[in-house]
Amino acid sequence: MRSFASDNNTGVHPEILKAIVSANEGHAVAYGDDPYTERAIATFKKHFGKNIEVFFVFNGTAANVLSLKALTKSYQGILCSKTSHIHNDECGAPELFTGCKLIPIETSDGKLTTEKLGWHLQGVGDQHHVQPGAVSITQSTELGTVYSVEEIREISKFCRENNLYLHMDGARAANGAVSLGTELRAFTADAGVDVLSFGGTKNGLLGAEAVVFFKPELARDFKFIRKQAMQLSSKMRFIAVQFEALFAHNLWKTNAETANRMAQRLAKEISIFPQLEITQKVQANGVFVKIPPPVISKLRENFFFYTWDEKKSEVRWMTSFDTTEQDILDFVSALKLALN
Amino acid sequence: MRSFASDNNTGVHPEILKAIVSANEGHAVAYGDDPYTERAIATFKKHFGKNIEVFFVFNGTAANVLSLKALTKSYQGILCSKTSHIHNDECGAPELFTGCKLIPIETSDGKLTTEKLGWHLQGVGDQHHVQPGAVSITQSTELGTVYSVEEIREISKFCRENNLYLHMDGARAANGAVSLGTELRAFTADAGVDVLSFGGTKNGLLGAEAVVFFKPELARDFKFIRKQAMQLSSKMRFIAVQFEALFAHNLWKTNAETANRMAQRLAKEISIFPQLEITQKVQANGVFVKIPPPVISKLRENFFFYTWDEKKSEVRWMTSFDTTEQDILDFVSALKLALN
Amino acid sequence: MRSFASDNNTGVHPEILKAIVSANEGHAVAYGDDPYTERAIATFKKHFGKNIEVFFVFNGTAANVLSLKALTKSYQGILCSKTSHIHNDECGAPELFTGCKLIPIETSDGKLTTEKLGWHLQGVGDQHHVQPGAVSITQSTELGTVYSVEEIREISKFCRENNLYLHMDGARAANGAVSLGTELRAFTADAGVDVLSFGGTKNGLLGAEAVVFFKPELARDFKFIRKQAMQLSSKMRFIAVQFEALFAHNLWKTNAETANRMAQRLAKEISIFPQLEITQKVQANGVFVKIPPPVISKLRENFFFYTWDEKKSEVRWMTSFDTTEQDILDFVSALKLALN
Amino acid sequence: MRSFASDNNTGVHPEILKAIVSANEGHAVAYGDDPYTERAIATFKKHFGKNIEVFFVFNGTAANVLSLKALTKSYQGILCSKTSHIHNDECGAPELFTGCKLIPIETSDGKLTTEKLGWHLQGVGDQHHVQPGAVSITQSTELGTVYSVEEIREISKFCRENNLYLHMDGARAANGAVSLGTELRAFTADAGVDVLSFGGTKNGLLGAEAVVFFKPELARDFKFIRKQAMQLSSKMRFIAVQFEALFAHNLWKTNAETANRMAQRLAKEISIFPQLEITQKVQANGVFVKIPPPVISKLRENFFFYTWDEKKSEVRWMTSFDTTEQDILDFVSALKLALN
Numbered sequence A, B, C, D: 001m002r003s004f005a006s007d008n009n010t011g012v013h014p015e016i017l018k019a020i021v022s023a024n025e026g027h028a029v030a031y032g033d034d035p036y037t038e039r040a041i042a043t044f045k046k047h048f049g050k051n052i053e054v055f056f057v058f059n060g061t062a063a064n065v066l067s068l069k070a071l072t073k074s075y076q077g078i079l080c081s082k083t084s085h086i087h088n089d090e091c092g093a094p095e096l097f098t099g100c101k102l103i104p105i106e107t108s109d110g111k112l113t114t115e116k117l118g119w120h121l122q123g124v125g126d127q128h129h130v131q132p133g134a135v136s137i138t139q140s141t142e143l144g145t146v147y148s149v150e151e152i153r154e155i156s157k158f159c160r161e162n163n164l165y166l167h168m169d170g171a172r173a174a175n176g177a178v179s180l181g182t183e184l185r186a187f188t189a190d191a192g193v194d195v196l197s198f199g200g201t202k203n204g205l206l207g208a209e210a211v212v213f214f215k216p217e218l219a220r221d222f223k224f225i226r227k228q229a230m231q232l233s234s235k236m237r238f239i240a241v242q243f244e245a246l247f248a249h250n251l252w253k254t255n256a257e258t259a260n261r262m263a264q265r266l267a268k269e270i271s272i273f274p275q276l277e278i279t280q281k282v283q284a285n286g287v288f289v290k291i292p293p294p295v296i297s298k299l300r301e302n303f304f305f306y307t308w309d310e311k312k313s314e315v316r317w318m319t320s321f322d323t324t325e326q327d328i329l330d331f332v333s334a335l336k337l338a339l340n
Helices: A014-022 A035-048 A060-071 A093-098 A114-119 A149-161 A173-180 A222-228 A237-270 A293-300 A325-339 B014-022 B035-048 B060-071 B093-098 B114-119 B149-161 B173-180 B222-228 B237-270 B293-300 B325-339 C014-022 C035-048 C060-071 C093-098 C114-119 C149-161 C173-180 C222-228 C237-270 C293-300 C325-339 D014-022 D035-048 D060-071 D093-098 D114-119 D149-161 D173-180 D222-228 D237-270 D293-300 D325-339
Strands: A053-057 A076-081 A101-105 A131-138 A165-170 A195-199 A209-213 A286-290 A306-309 A314-318 B053-057 B076-081 B101-105 B131-138 B165-170 B195-199 B209-213 B286-290 B306-309 B314-318 C053-057 C076-081 C101-105 C131-138 C165-170 C195-199 C209-213 C286-290 C306-309 C314-318 D053-057 D076-081 D101-105 D131-138 D165-170 D195-199 D209-213 D286-290 D306-309 D314-318
Touching (some): A014 B014, A035 A053, A053 A060, A053 A237, A060 A131, A060 A165, A093 A101, A101 A114, A209 A222, A222 B093, A293 A325, B035 B209, B053 B060, B053 B222, B053 B237, B093 B101, B114 B149, B131 B149, B149 B165, B165 B173, B173 B195, B173 B237, B209 B222, B237 B325, C014 C237, C014 D014, C035 C053, C035 C209, C053 C060, C053 C222, C060 C093, C060 C195, C060 C222, C093 D222, C101 C114, C114 C149, C149 C165, C165 C173, C173 C237, C209 C222, C237 C314, C237 C325, D060 D093, D060 D131, D060 D195, D060 D222, D114 D149, D131 D149, D173 D195, D173 D237, D237 D286, D293 D325
Parallel strands (some): A076 A131, A165 A195, B131 B165, C076 C131, C165 C195
Antiparallel strands (some): B195 B209, B306 B314, C053 C209, C306 C314, D053 D209, D286 D314, D306 D314
């Protein structure tokens, strides 16, 4: 059974699993000193440019938090969207591990703007206030929207002008790239992002995320940060090989394309129901919908998904690399029934 | 090619990989609310008793550090062997995440005793001193030795008398059990251990460790500690299923038996060389040997392994679930050549 | 020259200084094991009840942060007003030392209500969210307003119903008491506050704050928390004696009365100017005023004070124990001139 | 009554108290933007050179911990003597606030040497080990001994060669200077120390310590570190003025001279008793003595002092700026009685 609850609920793409199995030969030096890791890093360099540093970690929370740790000092603040994952869904991990205060900024679509960032640049130089240290944006956002390359460039320019580092939570960077129709580097390395959390797990991996530094000097001591943060895998080859396979034959892209296309399809199918209101632009693999509470209950008898905003009766439906047209049709049928 | 460098350099036992592949069906709710995790926990209860709480994490560093976090307050000290992994090989992760000071105790064989613990119980009640909060022992130890059930019971009694919690780093608990010829619970739950880091990775898993609480009240808020420590896996089923498979058909035992037996075999084979000195009792899967420096260099041309103590010219050879008699014979042949 | 910038800019009340001088006799055991500290604590018990625990610290930031540390675990959140000192003026000290996320709540007058607290009680039991752990209120508030006893009782009831601890930042608790016309315990111990940061510095001390626990069991390990937080004074007698003197002859009250009365007087004097708008109720020792920007500049030629809200052209004027009628008259004269 | 328990048990030198009283005039901008602080810093520059940065904090624990925070990253280790105050008497404050592991080194006299430091420079570049980051030495040491200028220069050279910063805990730096017969800068700024905790409290201040940076670039963000560490005093002038007075008329020197001379005198007086053994060179203001347990008990009936090493029956007697010849004579009389 497949649901629209989360792209985390999927399994592993068969090609990834095959790669894991194929890496299970003989011994390999632990902790990343192995040829699998070397090859996986080389693959990242093909996509993001040669002048990068890449480190693998276990999950998205760690990719974000460790990235931010590398960019900040404990007395700083991290500006982020109020809907960001780092602010809402990481149980205070960023605060605990970086010591920083998160400065959440209200947005309608999950996207920060330089104007809003400007309003929150407060107390610079004043010893009583946390000092703005970094901006974190999410691509594609937690609301299924996507920053344009130009928008990211502007934020990056703002950051440079204000001595801020720019982090991107790219748990769904692949969905962003497909949505924009660009290469991954176009809105990351080439748009002035300093560090990227590059997500694999939501895009078909068993469990693997990467921290990608576009300014190698920022990564100088990252291996120690990773280890002290309990994120150094001993049998690293089994993480590395997932990324190698993800980039082979453009699997990252195909997977994201499927997810995005299915979100479009779902949005289109439900647009005919006047009782529903799609609340965000469907630009990646999420569809946010206002829907009458009784319909939610009815639909949940057969499908598991999350309410996004209780007060607004707004739900979130996520598609993923393994969503099929039939899944959509079944879901829409159930929805139709529930609406009547 | 297989080495004696570390039981971390092994791959994944085929049965474990099979289990991972078999878990890749449809969707499952993320973060542990899935039937795989439920079954894996049930399996732990069979081995360790019903009144336990079990949490899966990514690696051994995390299993140790999170266990200790659950047992301590930041102004406390953690008594451990000077050769313990938490003191030497976790890049300060215990200090950073718990805030505690580690109090390393000199031992000859990696094993703490109540006498030595008593000497280090200092400053109790004095606000200037860190307050002794927990004892951490390793089974089997980092030196390949094994605590008897009685020794652990005595330490546990000491802990209760002195208001200390007892943690066991069981990265190689399976090797300890096989060495003692007991069930896992005999030297953990039944011997008065409060929290166990139960290792899977060194014993044939792809990457999975468990934190096992023998006093459920200590685990009350552990799910938040785990999340804030960035150790909550989204596709948890793929971690859980590894443990399920490890306990099925006693694979945990068979794997550890092979490793321990091969260590015995290795020790026996090399005992005939008068230039070598085995420095520790071979009770689990490690063999510690003093060996002339030129022989080390020679041997390293074909085999990768670690020097344990540069000054003493002491090396560490680890066996693992996949070590074969042929591996031993090849290694011993090379050793013989190097010695001549 | 005296300003209306802050009650921190004052010196020390002569009686306090006299007490410090008088304590300078012979040796006294360091770190609080001295008769001065014993007597000071006894004095607190007279005012707050016998069943309390009192600890002295150096400053208000520490009193707040250590109080909160004693009440929370690192994965929790602390609900507070968006205008609170802990959120704005402590450079991230609460986050760094407790690990907690602060959850700032918008208010018009600096006062939390149970309704607003209710809206922010989110994610309880959900491992992805910080868990609400404590509420922190300020009395008198950072906006010069004062909670009624009834309002605090309601918040306390809400806290008990929701397993939250209640902390009061009482940097200006004396001003609150005077404003309410009650004893100090009426709106603290007797109203269900769990821990109070009791301020002395803004009320005429050289530098001394107290952490007062109304549930002694919460203080069980506080001496270690204080020491590890670098807040244990060696020559403690000179801190303790300040509190002893503050409570002698009701100096705490007289000082706060002067400050509050002068704020009333200032508010009254300026109420005749139509170009000014007093933006908050004047209930303690602060007066918040909207005032045209050119007038601010003019006035600043002779008086130093802080702009509270640049956008609104709102300033903050604080009175203190040493403010005189003449100070007010001089200031109002200058204001009159600046307005013309 | 005066004891030999600790130089912390003294009161305040009358000149210091006079200075505090004299600073109590009118208002002064809080948090260090006042002329008193400016003048005090200027005074430090006269003693330590112009190219320094100075910050005042409340106590010695903070001076040490904040210095170390400024010099290290959380995954580093701090090499120190096993008898150092940071290791024994700060309840884990260094670990909690810096995240670092302390690496205690055994010494006979409290003094580190480059040879011993070399032995403990382990795991450099290895991600599993904490990375050596700083060395902390104490002058004069916790055992009453004093490093020569040359010894400090050698340690400093070692630090530079090994990318380590050098911190000096100078809680008793004045006693060190007097012992060496040099200016304060001779064994700090001019000997290659990077940051100094300069102690005032044990030398006659009410409570004030300074963090002195000899490389200003290391201090760039220290004001935020201080604030976030809860060590920013609001009425700073009363801390600053203590230092101003300490340096006026060489009070720092006179006070330390008295203390040191009295220690010499005490040592001389007791050297005639064959039952006593002075265990450390008396170079500053501490005398360490082995003395039969019954004599300790007897002596304690009238004098309070600390046992340093229970097992050895070794006690510590500290002299201070207010110790008089009569104090010594009285104590020695009592000792004589106790010995018979």
